[in-house]
Ligand SMILES: Nc1ncnc2c1ncn2[C@@H]1O[C@H](COP(=O)(O)OP(=O)(O)OP(=O)(O)O)[C@@H](O)[C@H]1O
């Protein structure tokens with residue numbers, strides 16, 4: 001089962017203790033309490049045996065005082081055992097919750113630091129979800145399974161030892177029964193596990209179908225497909241329901257037969273004990289004690305088998321998390337990093353080649369020198385490498401070979417703080433966080449007030465637009481900015497960059513279509529924003545390219561043309577043809 005190539009559980013545990021020391025805090029005391037909690041349970045059968053053998057069946061008359069004393073001892077033991085178990089469980093829950101919280105923070109921080117190169121955004125989303133569920137699994141195990149396992153194992157062990165002490169022959173009978181019982185439970189668990197898998201499949205089927213039906217509601221209505229969709233939804237929900245019912249019936253019949261078997265085992269012990277007890281030197285008290293011990297021994301087995309499964313998935317989760325922590329961070333704040341100069345921030349690419357992990361080269365040998373203060377537009381077909389170029393220029397990606405320089409400094413030598421205060425990147429789909437417009441603008445520079453944000457919109461010629469929003473800068477943008485249109489989101493992202501006041505601006509124009517009135521405002525805002533700074537604007541619009549002093553034309557990952565708008569038109573090459581397409585789109589649209 002355990003893959004030889006993966007980390008051993010003990011190693012994984014040791015490492016997780018190293019990463020999140022909270023996990024280990026007070027663990028020894030917790031274990032001691034747990035063992036006391038189970039050990040004391042053995043007192044009851046032992047006291048019972050003594051009372052029966054020496055008092056009830058003994059030669060002398062029953063000594064009430066001594067029976068009472070022994071009864072009180074048994075009672076005390078049970079109370080202390082319960083207390084110890086409770087305390088150990090509570091301690092484990094607390095330490096595992098804080099330890100796993102620590103692990104979660106560390107893992108997410110690491111995920112955050114991993115560059116775009118290590119993790120593509122969609123994979124990152126999936127990873128975040130996976131880490132969350134992995135830690136959830138571990139937490140469930142630690143809180144419910146982990147202690148149960150420790151208690152269960154020590155209970156089985158202790159009961160077995162005391163049994164052996166009373167009669168090894170009868171112990172063998174019990175052992176044979178317990179082995180069969182365990183195999184039975186393991187088999188049941190398998191059958192049930194498959195049934196649960198089927199239920200999970202059905203649940204995700206119906207989630208997918210219902211989710212699609214809801215998110216595609218408009219299309220469904222527009223094409224009059226309601227009945228078809230309703231039929232599909234009903235059918236998947238029905239299938240989920242019957243899978244759930246079948247599993248529930250299966251579970252209850254399996255567990256009843258397990259209980260039946262445990263009962264039968266007790267009966268066998270009584271029968272064998274009565275018939276052979278005298279030959280084996282088994283006293284009546286010991287036989288009664290045996291019955292209790294059988295119970296103590298069989299009782300935790302079902303839970304143990306269940307938690308073994310849980311333990312395996314918890315271990316797998318732990319290994320996956322450690323693997324994430326082992327992924328090296330490629331984009332690091334350089335030790336002894338350099339501050340960028342106040343002036344003269346240009347960007348230079350020297351024979352830069354880049355490939356996404358496991359993919360082909362998407363930029364080939366790109367060399368270009370964007371001079372300080374230059375307003376540059378980057379154009380090219382979709383997929384030609386423009387966004388990749390922009391990310392390399394802002395150190396969101398690292399070249400496979402070649403060098404990127406900014407302000408005359410090799411970009412990986414620049415201190416993060418300096419890089420951030422100098423360079424702003426407005427991504428193609430400017431990400432907005434759930435909150436107000438002003439809060440989103442304030443991501444550009446901490447400490448920005450609503451009034452500052454309002455003024456920034458004013459500076460960019462967007463006063464009319466911002467005043468048309470229901471609450472001005474206090475308007476909530478919704479999750480990922482869903483209350484705003486794509487063009488409006490871009491306006492907020494531009495204003496965010498303006499507030500950051502960078503000396504180098506890298507802007508990836510949104511590709512999505514924007515209504516013409518907003519289009520004009522975006523263009524004007526970009527012009528204000530790029531005024532007097534070095535800027536690299538990836539242009540998807542004719543006007544943006546026309547307004548810049550230099551145009552870089554990308555084709556299949558290489559810069560194929562470089563010059564002014566007029567010069568490139570005269571050249572009648574790739575740019576001229578792109579330009580003709582754009583003009584066609586503008587006049588026909
Ligand atoms: N995260 C990624 N992982 C792997 N390949 C990628 C990734 N992002 C882009 N690519 C590939 O790299 C190439 C360049 O993509 P890039 O996004 O830089 O193009 P683009 O010029 O910005 O296109 P668009 O005009 O559509 O924005 C494409 O072939 C693309 O498929």
Ligand SMILES: [Mg+2]
Nearest residue numbers: 386387388428
């Ligand atoms: Mg792009």
